[in-house]
Amino acid sequence: MREKHNNIHENTGLYKSNKVLIIVSISLIVVLTGLYIVFGRESEEESVWKYQSFDYFDTITEVMVYDSVSTDDEAALKSFIDERLSYYHKLFDIYHTYEGLNNIKTINDNAGANPIEVPEELSTLIDEAKLLHIETEGKLNIALGSVLNIWHLYRDEGIKVPSVGELVKAAAYTDISKIQVKGNFVLINMKGMSIDLGGIGKGYAAELLSQDLEEHGIKNALISLGGNIVAVGDKNGKKYTVGIEDPENEGTSKVILKIGNLSAVTSGDYQRFYEVDGKRYCHIIDPESLYPQEYYRSVTVIAESSLLADAMATALFNMDPMTAYEYVNSDDRIEAMWIMKDGTVNYSEGFRKYIK
Amino acid sequence: MKDKKTANDLLLIAGAILIALIALIICNQYKKRTTDNAYVVIEINGEEIGRYSLNENRELELETYNGGSNIVVIKDNEVTVTEASCPDKICVNHKAIKYNGETIICLPNRMTVTIESAGEKTDGKTY
Incomplete structure (x- = not known):
């Protein structure tokens, strides 16, 4: 009897000290979790260092760096990014020539005449674009310069829409197989043809810049080249949050993504367009119909390569919904999301796993 | 005896988890209610006349309905109406x-000041 009694006393004592321990530890967990949620996350939102420029590709470029950058390195990093962006801007420029640099305009000016030796970045891009033209069955065509020039003129005036006859005539000069790449030499083998990198230039520049940053020792950064997003690494171990803009309500996000080491690019009808008789004509021209397609408000593509994401966002914008949906599901390099005219959202089979 | 102890333990743990959950929910609510990335929307007689960031300090002298006037001050992520031409001064006395979703209304001058969220803040945006 006595032994048993003692036993109970011991147990109760142990039980009491356990109780205190549990209460203290749980209170601590609660308080710390609360503090972390309220304050911890807020401070992590901030990037360590931010670059911003309005000077390139007719858009805003931002680079948020999440590695620590010393004050001395800030100026060097800024001029490094400026120098790279300025170079890509000049290389893809269709309006200006630059001394000592053969760019798109040099190639275009020599159409039907001379092969031009260009930097490797450019010959690689043109090669890739030729492949993408085949893969997308013509829905992406960098040889559309003659047609786009007509649209540019009409859009600047903003009064009329080009006639079918006018566009069809120009379309005789859009055969991409006439663009020949041999090593770093590029020749457009037909006078009157020209290259326009509209559908892929910014994505490719963002891709190249991300590689430059990595070579410069940056491990974690978020690049936005006019909405072409490249997520390099992550943000203090967490993925980046990227909003897909709501075309009906610019400035707010329709869907929020969580991505790391991926690119997200959107093609939409709401950024650059003009209106004739209340009808909207956006800047993306379907290489087949030669007019803007009206299936979607926007298409967002996620891919490892920002060039591919940009190219596919453009190509998918030009495809009808069934074709586009099947195309994305058969290509395991890409996922896509469409915002339809009525504001509803459609996803490819694997897209949802990137939604926050 | 032993059974009772286990039951008490379970009760204690369940209670602690419940407290933790409630605390989490309260913290989350608090976070939702924080004021990052919000707009101050000002309407006069039902028409929006301005939309300003809650995070930027400014003082707005407004000509309101029927010759009235109000002064709205956005300071340190808070909005107050500091002056009103109306006699009742309800808006000026409003906290x-x-x-x-919070609103200050000046009925005589038909002015409403409302805080609207601009949506969740993200690291980047694709458009």
């Missing part, structure tokens, strides 16, 4: 607003 500062800072959370989504």
